[in-house]
Every structure is written in C-alpha cells, then in structure tokens.
Amino acid sequence: MIDRTSADDVVSLASGMQVGAVVVVERDPGDVESLLAERIRTVPRLRRRLMPTPFGCGRPIWVDDPGFDLTNHVGRVVCPAPGDEAALLDIASSLVIRPLPRSAPLWSATLVTGLTENRAAVILVFHHVLSDGIGGLAVLANLVDGAPHTETTPFPAPAPSRRELLKDAWTARLKFRGRVSFPGLRWPSRGARCSLNQPTGPRRxxxxxxxxxxxxxxxxxxxxxxxxxxxxxxxxxxxxxxxxxxxxxxxxxxxxxxxxxxxxxxxxxxxxxxxxxxxxxxxxxxxxxxxxxxxxxxxxxxxxxxxxxxxxxxxxxxxxxxxxxxxxxxxxxxxxxxxxxxxPLRFGDAPVVDLIxxxxxxxxxxxxxxxxxxxxxxxxxxxxxxxxxxxxxxxxxxxxxxxxxxxxxxxxxxxxxxxxx
The missing domain is CATH 3.30.559.30 (Nonribosomal peptide synthetase, condensation domain)
Structure with a gap:
C-alpha cells in the first residue's frame, strides 16, 4: 500500500512547524536506544522518509529509509543547573525549533538527565507533516511500556514504481471527482490591531x-x-x-x-x-x-x-x-x-509523572x-x-x-x- 501524504499534510509540510511532547519520568529509564529500537517497528513512519513523486504522480509519499540509523534520531543531554522545569523547557524549546533534516525520518528523541528529584525526561519532536495531535498520541501509545504487539512488515520495503504511483494517483483523482469542494473559511471580521501580531523571529x-x-x-x-x-x-x-x-x-x-x-x-x-x-x-x-x-x-x-x-x-x-x-x-x-x-503510563519501567x-x-x-x-x-x-x-x-x-x-x-x-x- 502506498503511504501518501494528504492535502492537509502538504500544508503542514509547507508551514515547517514542528511539535512534540516532554515525557517526564520518575527516574532514568536506562538504555533509551534499546527501548525505542523495538517499539518504533510498530510505527511505520518513524522509519520512513518523505519522497517527492515524478510529475503527474500525485503528492509526496512516505517510503522506508534503507539507511535508517536509530542513533541519528536519539540524543542525550545533561540538564544544566538547577535542573528545574525552566531549564528543561529551555532545552525543549531549542529542540522543537531546530529543523529536522528532510532526508531522513522526521523525528527525534532526546533523553535529558540531571533533573531535580532524580527525574529524567524524554523530549520527542516530530515534524507536523508526520501527524497531528491525535496521531501523536497513537505514536506515544506505541512507545511507552505495555504497548500492544503489532505485526510488522519486512523492512525496508521497496519504493513503489512510477507506474504504481501514477495508477494510485489517478485512482484517487477519479474516486474523488465531483466530490471535491472548496469551502470558504468563515473567518470573523478582521482582528483588531494589537501587539500580538508581529513577524516572529527565530527564537522561542x-x-x-x-x-x-x-x-x-x-x-x-x-x-x-x-x-x-x-x-x-x-x-x-x-x-x-x-x-x-x-x-x-x-x-x-x-x-x-x-x-x-x-x-x-x-x-x-x-x-x-x-x-x-x-x-x-x-x-x-x-x-x-x-x-x-x-x-x-x-x-x-x-x-x-x-x-x-x-x-x-x-x-x-x-x-x-x-x-x-x-x-x-x-x-x-x-x-x-x-x-x-x-x-498513568510507564516508560522503561519508570512511572511517567508528567506530559508536557x-x-x-x-x-x-x-x-x-x-x-x-x-x-x-x-x-x-x-x-x-x-x-x-x-x-x-x-x-x-x-x-x-x-x-x-x-x-x-x-x-x-x-x-x-x-x-x-
């Protein structure tokens, strides 16, 4: 089956927005790489990259990345003193605005140690094109302890041929022909001018x-x-x-x-x-x-x-x-x-005490x-x-x-x- 981006996905891709969550655990979960190595197998897009299609073959598709290397997606950092929530959020803010490379699967996980009360955190970041908030929860459910076993397909699967892409694209076009509408946005009247609207810079x-x-x-x-x-x-x-x-x-x-x-x-x-x-x-x-x-x-x-x-x-x-x-x-x-x-959730047998x-x-x-x-x-x-x-x-x-x-x-x-x- 071809994993093709939707029209909404393309808009998210153009926006460049990245989102994520901070998973705070009661103690250091240990070997995060080993924990994720098996669990990401149940989330296909975590080992797939976006690939543009030839002219006429429709929107970009997700294909298995034959060069996938988990170590390129998982990092570690020690939180600077005092190791409180402010310091943790400073790290998270820097990670969520750092562009993920388009040549690889669009996500990262960073283990943060050195937090107060001997806690640790895993900062998950992904490009919004990968999924919306509801999908993000589905990803999280497969990464924490106790996730249901899911049969996985052989990896990496070959990318579809141009003929397959063309057929899939035209099948979709014919299927939705006559049912596509372009509703007008019902925006309120033009918002009042105030200091909330100013071109944003690179910092967050x-x-x-x-x-x-x-x-x-x-x-x-x-x-x-x-x-x-x-x-x-x-x-x-x-x-x-x-x-x-x-x-x-x-x-x-x-x-x-x-x-x-x-x-x-x-x-x-x-x-x-x-x-x-x-x-x-x-x-x-x-x-x-x-x-x-x-x-x-x-x-x-x-x-x-x-x-x-x-x-x-x-x-x-x-x-x-x-x-x-x-x-x-x-x-x-x-x-x-x-x-x-x-x-309540657990990660690496450590209780998850906060989701940010x-x-x-x-x-x-x-x-x-x-x-x-x-x-x-x-x-x-x-x-x-x-x-x-x-x-x-x-x-x-x-x-x-x-x-x-x-x-x-x-x-x-x-x-x-x-x-x-």
Missing part, C-alpha cells in the same frame, strides 16, 4: 501553567461549557490583562482553534486530519461571565468548522504563502487542546497556547517569541491566576505559586 521560549481536569470540567459544566471553553476563558483573560498593561485596549481577540476530524487513530494511520474554528472571543468581564459567553460562542461555531487547506494551497501556488502568514491580521493567537491518556506539550508559533502570531491532559493533570504550554513577548512570565502568571479562579473560589483565593517556566 516556553512556559507552563497547570490545572486539574476534573475541577475545570466541573466549573465549565456549571456554565454550560467544556474544559476547552474553560481553557479559552483563562487564555482570553490572561491576554486581556497583558494587553492592557501594554496599553492595548482590545475587547475581543480572534482565536484559531484546530479541531480534529477524528476521535482516534492508530500508529499505522497517521497524517493530519484537522479543521479550524476561528472565533472572536471576549477578553473582559469576570471569569464566570466570560466563561458563559465563550461557551455560547463556541457552541454556535462548532458547525462552522472547515478546512483551511484549499486557501493555503492556492497561496502556495501563487508563491505568497509565507508572505501572507507573516502579514495576516485575521488571527491573534492559536489555542490547541488534546485529550491525552486518562491512565510542545508547540511553536508561526507567521506573525507571537504567542500561542497548547494544552494536554494526562490523568487528571492539565498542562498548558505558552510558547512565544521572547523578542516580541518580553512579558511572557507576566502572561503565564496571569494565565495561572485565571485557571485557579475558574477551578473554584477556594483555589483562586489560595496563595499562588509563581509561573512555571
């Missing part, structure tokens, strides 16, 4: 805020919303606080919310399958009234989720995709939320948010261009305060910890 910095899934769910339910609505409420409140301090007075911000078009997938069926829901959300008011308003807004927009692929493919054809992303004023920020594992999402900003969006749940823990990573967001710690502190308020009055009035960076 990441900080964290935390909450409890069950408490956020209970609070959101009382206002007719979801955990994602509670997340959006906290993000909007925090951004409103920071923008006011900057002298920007913006009553609402346009948020791009990626929405998966599938609930689950397997490690053999990765790729990207997402839509986008752009919505204008309020930044003011008390958190409870803001949560009620945001819940109503997102409910009204859920049927308007659509694909951004057609418009970006057109921009690519015109050669102005990068220019557009660096100058657009339609979106102020991006908020991603992925429902992670509900049960890794993301990046693109174009002129200077700050974005990525959330990932693990058991009852809800971790939100704030990723920003530090040259345009010098007040990142202030933003993170405001986000933590908003989350605590939403979680409940008792938590909101308790002494707050400083921002996790």
């Amino acid at each position: 910095r990441q900080t964290m805020a935390r909450a409890g899934v069950s408490r956020l769910h209970a609070a959101a339910h009382r206002c007719g919303g979801t955990v994602n609505d509670a997340l959006l409420t906290a993000v909007m409140g925090a951004l409103g606080t920071v923008l006011t301090k900057r002298g920007d007075h913006v009553d609402e911000l346009v948020v791009s919310i990626p929405v998966s078009t599938r609930r689950s997938t397997t490690a053999a069926h990765l790729g990207n399958s997402t839509g986008v829901m752009p919505v204008a959300l309020p930044t003011g008011g008390d958190p409870w009234s803001r949560l009620t308003r945001i819940a109503a807004i997102t409910r009204a927009h859920k049927k308007s989720v659509t694909s951004a692929t057609p418009i970006f493919r057109a921009l690519n054809v015109l050669g102005i995709a990068n220019w557009f992303m660096n100058h657009q004023r339609m979106v102020h920020t991006v908020v991603t939320n992925v429902h992670g594992p509900d049960h 999402p890794l993301s990046a900003t693109t174009g002129n969006v200077t700050v974005a948010f990525a959330a990932l749940s693990y058991a009852d823990a809800f971790t939100i990573t704030v990723v920003a261009d530090p040259d345009h967001v010098p007040d990142l710690l202030v933003l993170t502190e405001a986000l933590q305060a908003e989350l605590e308020f939403v979680e409940g009055h008792e938590e909101a009035t308790a002494p707050r910890q400083g921002p996790r960076s």
Whole structure:
C-alpha cells in the first residue's frame, strides 16, 4: 500500500512547524536506544522518509529509509543547573525549533538527565507533516511500556514504481471527482490591531501553567461549557490583562482553534486530519461571565468548522504563502487542546509523572497556547517569541491566576505559586 501524504499534510509540510511532547519520568529509564529500537517497528513512519513523486504522480509519499540509523534520531543531554522545569523547557524549546533534516525520518528523541528529584525526561519532536495531535498520541501509545504487539512488515520495503504511483494517483483523482469542494473559511471580521501580531523571529521560549481536569470540567459544566471553553476563558483573560498593561485596549481577540476530524487513530494511520474554528472571543468581564459567553460562542461555531487547506494551497501556488502568514491580521493567537491518556503510563519501567506539550508559533502570531491532559493533570504550554513577548512570565502568571479562579473560589483565593517556566 502506498503511504501518501494528504492535502492537509502538504500544508503542514509547507508551514515547517514542528511539535512534540516532554515525557517526564520518575527516574532514568536506562538504555533509551534499546527501548525505542523495538517499539518504533510498530510505527511505520518513524522509519520512513518523505519522497517527492515524478510529475503527474500525485503528492509526496512516505517510503522506508534503507539507511535508517536509530542513533541519528536519539540524543542525550545533561540538564544544566538547577535542573528545574525552566531549564528543561529551555532545552525543549531549542529542540522543537531546530529543523529536522528532510532526508531522513522526521523525528527525534532526546533523553535529558540531571533533573531535580532524580527525574529524567524524554523530549520527542516530530515534524507536523508526520501527524497531528491525535496521531501523536497513537505514536506515544506505541512507545511507552505495555504497548500492544503489532505485526510488522519486512523492512525496508521497496519504493513503489512510477507506474504504481501514477495508477494510485489517478485512482484517487477519479474516486474523488465531483466530490471535491472548496469551502470558504468563515473567518470573523478582521482582528483588531494589537501587539500580538508581529513577524516572529527565530527564537522561542516556553512556559507552563497547570490545572486539574476534573475541577475545570466541573466549573465549565456549571456554565454550560467544556474544559476547552474553560481553557479559552483563562487564555482570553490572561491576554486581556497583558494587553492592557501594554496599553492595548482590545475587547475581543480572534482565536484559531484546530479541531480534529477524528476521535482516534492508530500508529499505522497517521497524517493530519484537522479543521479550524476561528472565533472572536471576549477578553473582559469576570471569569464566570466570560466563561458563559465563550461557551455560547463556541457552541454556535462548532458547525462552522472547515478546512483551511484549499486557501493555503492556492497561496502556495501563487508563491505568497509565507508572505501572507507573516502579514495576516485575521488571527491573534492559536489555542490547541488534546485529550491525552486518562491512565498513568510507564516508560522503561519508570512511572511517567508528567506530559508536557510542545508547540511553536508561526507567521506573525507571537504567542500561542497548547494544552494536554494526562490523568487528571492539565498542562498548558505558552510558547512565544521572547523578542516580541518580553512579558511572557507576566502572561503565564496571569494565565495561572485565571485557571485557579475558574477551578473554584477556594483555589483562586489560595496563595499562588509563581509561573512555571
């Protein structure tokens, strides 16, 4: 079977975005190379590279890399003192923005030792073309302990011939002929000008805020919303606080919310399958009234989720995709939320004590948010261009305060910890 990229994959490839996760374990898991050597065999794309096809033969395909060498994908680093979360995230930030070579499978794993409390971490990074967040969870499920045994095919399989590629491409074209549509994106009105939209530079910095899934769910339910609505409420409140301090007075911000078009997938069926829901959300008011308003807004927009692929493919054809992303004023920020594992995981027989999402900003969006749940823990990573967001710690502190308020009055009035960076 030919493993061909989808139209959504091609857009992700053009964006150059890399994502991942930090898997924090209770102790050093030992020989990571040996652990991964067997487990990656159940995830075909971890031993495949992207290959362009001849003219007329369709989109690029994934083919087995006959020269695959695991040591080229696995690294080790000792975290510098004091070995805390800030130091760990500094390492993760540098890895997620370091371009993966296109001539090899598009992923890396780095073992970080020297953390406080004798902990260690594995930083997984992959190009977004490999998969979206739902697929990323499928990859993780095959890399941790207890993954189900999956029959693997002989490796490396030969690449398909030009005749096979041509036949496959035309079969797909005829299959979808007459069913392909190009829906228009239902964007809100042009976003208000503010300091959130500036062309980003090469550096990134990441900080964290935390909450409890069950408490956020209970609070959101009382206002007719979801955990994602509670997340959006906290993000909007925090951004409103920071923008006011900057002298920007913006009553609402346009948020791009990626929405998966599938609930689950397997490690053999990765790729990207997402839509986008752009919505204008309020930044003011008390958190409870803001949560009620945001819940109503997102409910009204859920049927308007659509694909951004057609418009970006057109921009690519015109050669102005990068220019557009660096100058657009339609979106102020991006908020991603992925429902992670509900049960505790182990890696190398070491308990996984934390899962931290890794993301990046693109174009002129200077700050974005990525959330990932693990058991009852809800971790939100704030990723920003530090040259345009010098007040990142202030933003993170405001986000933590908003989350605590939403979680409940008792938590909101308790002494707050400083921002996790």
